[in-house]
Amino acid sequence: MAAHDYAAATVLLEVLTPAYRQQAAPLALQLGQPRLAAAWTDQPLLQVAALLRLGEPAAALEVLREQGQSARPAALRARAVWQLQQQDARSLAEEARRRAQAEGDAAALVAVATLRGEQCLEDPFAALRALAEGLKIAELTGDPADAHLLAVLGHAQLRMGSGKGRRTAEKALERSLPASPARVLALLALDQPEEAMAQASSGELAAVWWRGLSLQGLPAGQKWDIRWWTDKPAWTRIAVQIDTFISPDIAFLRHGVEPRAVLQFVAGQGKVGPVGTQKGPTQLREQLQTQVNGPDNLPGPGPTPGLLPVSK
Secondary structure: OOHHHHHHHHHHHHOOOHHHHHHHHHHHHHOOOHHHHHHHOOOHHHHHHHHHHOOOHHHHHHHHOOOOOOHHHHHHHHHHHHHOOOOOHHHHHHHHHHHHHHHOOHHHHHHHHHHHHHHOOOOHHHHHHHHHHHHHHHHHHOOOOOHHHHHHHHHHHHHOOOOHHHHHHHHHHHHOOOOOHHHHHHHHHOOOHHHHHHHHHHOOOOHHHHOOOOOOOOOEOOEOEEEOOOOOHHHHHHHHHHHHHHOOOOEEEOOOOOHHHHHHHHHHOOOOOOOOOOOOHHHHHHHHHOOOOOHHHOOOOOOOOOOOOOOO
């Protein structure tokens, strides 16, 4: 859809009379207006899809109570529970997958494959296996691969250090609708966080749609942006350790910062103790110290707000 067509259609939605709104609800969702879609539709599954875009999983689950256990409600239920970060999110996704297979519901299979890919991104190989099922459906049906699935696939490939990741994300961007989750994820994979956040804002998308992928674009001081090199496993391990014992809100992106900057960040969080078997700030500083010029260059204790501004 061309930008001018999208803008014109969005303006048209705003002036629709009540008599036409119910019929236009699916278009409203496609145009990145989930609040209008949720208010206008009389179709429960469309309403649930709109609520999930808005980041209202509890309300979505309430609507789904009356929708039975078939594949499409099961797929939406699994994503709602995933948004809530409940422990049974993965098992529900597996159950939705089985139901979609039993019913031969290609659309539900692709949706579940995409969700399972997101759930497995910390293990890119597992994510690739999950996403491959969605790609196989496209191959069997002769349809183009789903843009959202491709966007998640791009992130998985980038986490493996594969050059295919950027090409996959570009393909996802080409196929995605404006203000959609697919477009936002594709732009993040292409390292365009400002445009991604603009698209998310335009589409009223909740941040849960890119949870764990990138937090760039949020107000400075609200999140820390730790960047790491995908081709340096040691940095990956250190970043995961930092994330585990300091904050789940730290973003992992595809570029490196100077080791000194990470050391300063760890020193600023010195009051935070280790969780479980993860290493605390002292041990992390020892690991990172090999990357700088001797112990005399270690930063002092205390917080260092704004050291790694999100706007970078």
